[in-house]
Amino acid sequence: MEIIASVAAIPLFRGLTPEQYDQLGTIATVQQFERGQTIFSEGAAGAGFFVVQSGRVKIYKLSIDGKEQILHVFGPGEPFAEVAVFLGAPFPAHAMALERSSCYFFPRAAFTGLIASNPSLAMNMLASLSIRLRQFAHMIEDLSLKEVPGRLAAHLLFLSSQQDGGDRLRLHITKAQLASLLGTIPETLSRILAKLQKQGIIAADGAEITIIDRERLEELASGEARL
Amino acid sequence: MEIIASVAAIPLFRGLTPEQYDQLGTIATVQQFERGQTIFSEGAAGAGFFVVQSGRVKIYKLSIDGKEQILHVFGPGEPFAEVAVFLGAPFPAHAMALERSSCYFFPRAAFTGLIASNPSLAMNMLASLSIRLRQFAHMIEDLSLKEVPGRLAAHLLFLSSQQDGGDRLRLHITKAQLASLLGTIPETLSRILAKLQKQGIIAADGAEITIIDRERLEELASGEARL
DNA sequence: CGCTGCGTTGAGCTTCTTCAACGATCGTGG
DNA sequence: CCACGATCGTTGAAGAAGCTCAACGCAGCG
Numbered sequence: 001m002e003i004i005a006s007v008a009a010i011p012l013f014r015g016l017t018p019e020q021y022d023q024l025g026t027i028a029t030v031q032q033f034e035r036g037q038t039i040f041s042e043g044a045a046g047a048g049f050f051v052v053q054s055g056r057v058k059i060y061k062l063s064i065d066g067k068e069q070i071l072h073v074f075g076p077g078e079p080f081a082e083v084a085v086f087l088g089a090p091f092p093a094h095a096m097a098l099e100r101s102s103c104y105f106f107p108r109a110a111f112t113g114l115i116a117s118n119p120s121l122a123m124n125m126l127a128s129l130s131i132r133l134r135q136f137a138h139m140i141e142d143l144s145l146k147e148v149p150g151r152l153a154a155h156l157l158f159l160s161s162q163q164d165g166g167d168r169l170r171l172h173i174t175k176a177q178l179a180s181l182l183g184t185i186p187e188t189l190s191r192i193l194a195k196l197q198k199q200g201i202i203a204a205d206g207a208e209i210t211i212i213d214r215e216r217l218e219e220l221a222s223g224e225a226r227l
Numbered sequence: 228m229e230i231i232a233s234v235a236a237i238p239l240f241r242g243l244t245p246e247q248y249d250q251l252g253t254i255a256t257v258q259q260f261e262r263g264q265t266i267f268s269e270g271a272a273g274a275g276f277f278v279v280q281s282g283r284v285k286i287y288k289l290s291i292d293g294k295e296q297i298l299h300v301f302g303p304g305e306p307f308a309e310v311a312v313f314l315g316a317p318f319p320a321h322a323m324a325l326e327r328s329s330c331y332f333f334p335r336a337a338f339t340g341l342i343a344s345n346p347s348l349a350m351n352m353l354a355s356l357s358i359r360l361r362q363f364a365h366m367i368e369d370l371s372l373k374e375v376p377g378r379l380a381a382h383l384l385f386l387s388s389q390q391d392g393g394d395r396l397r398l399h400i401t402k403a404q405l406a407s408l409l410g411t412i413p414e415t416l417s418r419i420l421a422k423l424q425k426q427g428i429i430a431a432d433g434a435e436i437t438i439i440d441r442e443r444l445e446e447l448a449s450g451e452a453r454l
Numbered sequence: 455c456g457c458t459g460c461g462t463t464g465a466g467c468t469t470c471t472t473c474a475a476c477g478a479t480c481g482t483g484g
Numbered sequence: 485c486c487a488c489g490a491t492c493g494t495t496g497a498a499g500a501a502g503c504t505c506a507a508c509g510c511a512g513c514g
Binding site: 174175176186187189190191194 | 459460461462463
């Protein structure tokens with residue numbers, strides 16, 4: 001089983017014993033999704049959870065008139081839809097593959113069995129959910145207390161730190177998706193990117209963005225400054 | 228120890244054995260807070276987590292210019308600040324007692340020890356965090372995809388279901404706090420409440436609110452209708 | 455070559471916030 | 485018992501931020 005070996009590389013499962021990897025590898029299956037394919041819809045029964053193996057997956061909500069708010073974009077090694085496992089409840093949001101992606105799938109019943117007998121797996125899971133919770137709290141804070149330029153600035157700084165920490169960074173999603181992630185629309189995002197460039201704070205070339213005045217960007221992100 | 232007996236009544240600890248209650252009661256202490264007293268501030272070291280015994284506690288974020296976004300208002304039996312336990316990280320938000328309140332406090336190290344040896348406690352905790360996560364996802368959805376009337380309508384329906392499920396409900400927080408919970412300001416909330424009354428959808432008398440046209444309220448909450 | 459998705463720009467409008475003033479209530483201290 | 489201040493809630497007028505609608509350029513791809 002090659003699954004077993006690759007499961008061991010998932011951060012969520014760090015620090016487990018070889019036997020535990022075996023168990024995980026035994027219950028896991030791999031699923032393939034095409035770009036744009038729906039992985040599950042809000043309200044569907046949650047039979048288990050996923051971990052991205054390759055590709056990119058968005059988790060999102062839709063309003064009644066079709067507007068989208070992206071909650072997360074997950075890449076390799078990141079779990080999603082764990083909530084369904086621990087509540088035995090329907091998925092609370094939609095999931096779609098942004099590119100051709102493959103995901104491990106862990107069925108609910110088998111996984112909860114593993115947790116019950118593996119305290120360190122339980123602790124890993126608790127830490128993972130806690131991180132998620134903190135991210136959501138941050139998102140709520142941004143949506144409610146910052147304006148779009150502030151959210152964008154914070155996101156660019158986040159991307160910079162996620163990547164090499166330097167001033168040059170790449171967007172891994174389209175600008176329309178970035179807009180949805182920031183809780184706004186493409187038009188508004190486009191205008192604000194233009195403003196940031198005009199003011200010499202960043203330079204943008206397609207998905208390639210360069211931070212020119214990091215200090216001002218940080219002031220924007222913290223809410224000290226305005227555009 | 229009276230603590231042990233009362234700890235058993237906390238939903239988070241439902242289904243544990245008497246010995247487990249003993250252990251929990253042993254590590255728990257009780258803390259008293261006055262109305263308006265800060266329980267902890269964002270960024271402070273998280274030495275453990277709390278469960279409300281009596282009173283009411285708000286968890287909130289502040290912007291640089293003092294604007295507040297309430298993330299949660301917790302009442303008796305509800306845990307808060309668990310994230311600090313599982314990440315060993317600083318508190319990600321502020322906590323303040325809205326009334327004279329008392330809380331159980333569970334120190335981090337002792338509690339993680341209990342979790343490691345009590346799978347059902349771990350499962351309870353995972354379920355608790357999952358619920359929290361779902362609530363946050365809902366809040367993000369509301370903030371980003373609904374306008375204030377929709378958020379208010381959804382909250383009133385939520386309160387109705389939380390209470391007796393009937394058409395008569397009470398706000399347990401001030402309207403200024405409700406505004407902060409809904410991601411807006413008191414002025415806006417006041418105007419929208421007035422509109423809802425003028426249109427015969429609700430009747431409001433101070434903290435006492437009566438749903439008159441539940442159908443229209445549901446349409447507002449779902450985004451089908453506008454004011 | 456034309457289609458489709460992505461991104462940008464402009465004009466107008468809606469929603470919400472800001473600023474200011476004012477009434478009501480409540481607890482406290484004189 | 486009353487006066488006072490503080491908190492809370494309401495209302496009005498003006499302004500800002502962001503959304504909607506529409507048009508258009510551009511690139512990739514069948």
